[in-house]
Amino acid sequence: MDSWDQASSATYLEQHMCNWVTRKFGMEQYGDATFTSGGTQSNQMALLLARDAMIYRFSGHRVQKDGLPDYFNKLRIVCSETSHFTVKKAAGQMGLGENAVCTVAARHNGTIKIKALKKTLDSLLDQGLIPFALVGTAGTTDHGAIDALPEMADLAQRYGLWFHIDAAYGSGLKLSPYAERLDGIERADSVTVDFHKLFYQPISCGALLVKDKDNFRFLLHRADYLNRDTDTLPNLVDKSLSTTRRFDALKLFMTLRTLGEQGLGGMIGHTVELAKEAADQVARHTSLSLLSEPQLSTVLFRLILPGLNEEQQDAFHRRIRHELLVNGIAVLGETVIKGRVSLKLTILNPLLTAENIQNLFSSITEYAGIIQSEYSVAV
Numbered sequence: 001m002d003s004w005d006q007a008s009s010a011t012y013l014e015q016h017m018c019n020w021v022t023r024k025f026g027m028e029q030y031g032d033a034t035f036t037s038g039g040t041q042s043n044q045m046a047l048l049l050a051r052d053a054m055i056y057r058f059s060g061h062r063v064q065k066d067g068l069p070d071y072f073n074k075l076r077i078v079c080s081e082t083s084h085f086t087v088k089k090a091a092g093q094m095g096l097g098e099n100a101v102c103t104v105a106a107r108h109n110g111t112i113k114i115k116a117l118k119k120t121l122d123s124l125l126d127q128g129l130i131p132f133a134l135v136g137t138a139g140t141t142d143h144g145a146i147d148a149l150p151e152m153a154d155l156a157q158r159y160g161l162w163f164h165i166d167a168a169y170g171s172g173l174k175l176s177p178y179a180e181r182l183d184g185i186e187r188a189d190s191v192t193v194d195f196h197k198l199f200y201q202p203i204s205c206g207a208l209l210v211k212d213k214d215n216f217r218f219l220l221h222r223a224d225y226l227n228r229d230t231d232t233l234p235n236l237v238d239k240s241l242s243t244t245r246r247f248d249a250l251k252l253f254m255t256l257r258t259l260g261e262q263g264l265g266g267m268i269g270h271t272v273e274l275a276k277e278a279a280d281q282v283a284r285h286t287s288l289s290l291l292s293e294p295q296l297s298t299v300l301f302r303l304i305l306p307g308l309n310e311e312q313q314d315a316f317h318r319r320i321r322h323e324l325l326v327n328g329i330a331v332l333g334e335t336v337i338k339g340r341v342s343l344k345l346t347i348l349n350p351l352l353t354a355e356n357i358q359n360l361f362s363s364i365t366e367y368a369g370i371i372q373s374e375y376s377v378a379v
């Protein structure tokens, strides 16, 4: 998947899928996409393009040729405290350092606090720093939270920032009956889409979309043997971090041919509805506590454990997750929310039913009872 002459039909089909996804996300006018190995590479690529495009805009400096400019240590990327860790990782790899990422507090439901975001941007400018990129998330890993994308787009416009949206997890909503939850995504300068998450593709399969395809020039490198300036047929290596790549677009093409957009969207919609159902079951449950209303297909919850201190409660949650795993009941996620170990359902299987969820919660109660009796003996 590098040059036309080595992979002509694959190039043709991948570009066809790039055009499809660009259209789906409302960026067909000037936009384009490229296939990536997943969210990590898409985020890294987006921030790299943002860095080089913005530095070129600020000072005409070409990072690709001349390296970072002398003001590089003033550059800042702004995102939420709930953004994916790969934003920081990318900043480190790009020579800006992880400390160039300023995180803004999130609301209870995991979405960025817009007022705090504005304050952060003002404060950075007051300190003589240079915020150049704003990262929103459509589907945070834990809460499945979708940031207020239109408000963030307004701020990005007002402060002259590159607006990147990490929709690795949430992008599948575009095909579902809940597509309006992504309203505003079309205003981003770049969008991370992961087909190996809600689009049900085998690993690996992701994409990066850019609103202005001209920005791919910051990645372009010519090689005499591969992608000459004089070539008239497209070489996908021109817009890729990798040189040789797998033909991952074929999987997506086949899935869409087999299921259709509606079929795929229906599967995604079902997981969203089931997450809501699971959250309602948690909310009604006398010994479970719901941590946040789901916006996507994850459900965060904790057990109510009177009589145990915080440390014991955290250990209890780790233990119950382990028991459910090794006894073949369920693979629950474990994460930390507001400093406390919490459990997470990440509902991806479109064949799951409300009854399956009910049975899971019964098992949780059953195992909790067994563990609790051990605790009361030990305490």
Ligand SMILES: Cc1ncc(COP(=O)(O)O)c(C=O)c1O
Binding pocket: 037, 038, 039, 040, 041, 043, 084, 086, 137, 139, 140, 141, 166, 168, 169, 194, 206
């Ligand atoms: C919101 C978000 N962004 C990025 C990533 C990284 O994606 P990948 O694992 O495809 O590299 C993840 C992974 O889980 C994610 O949840």
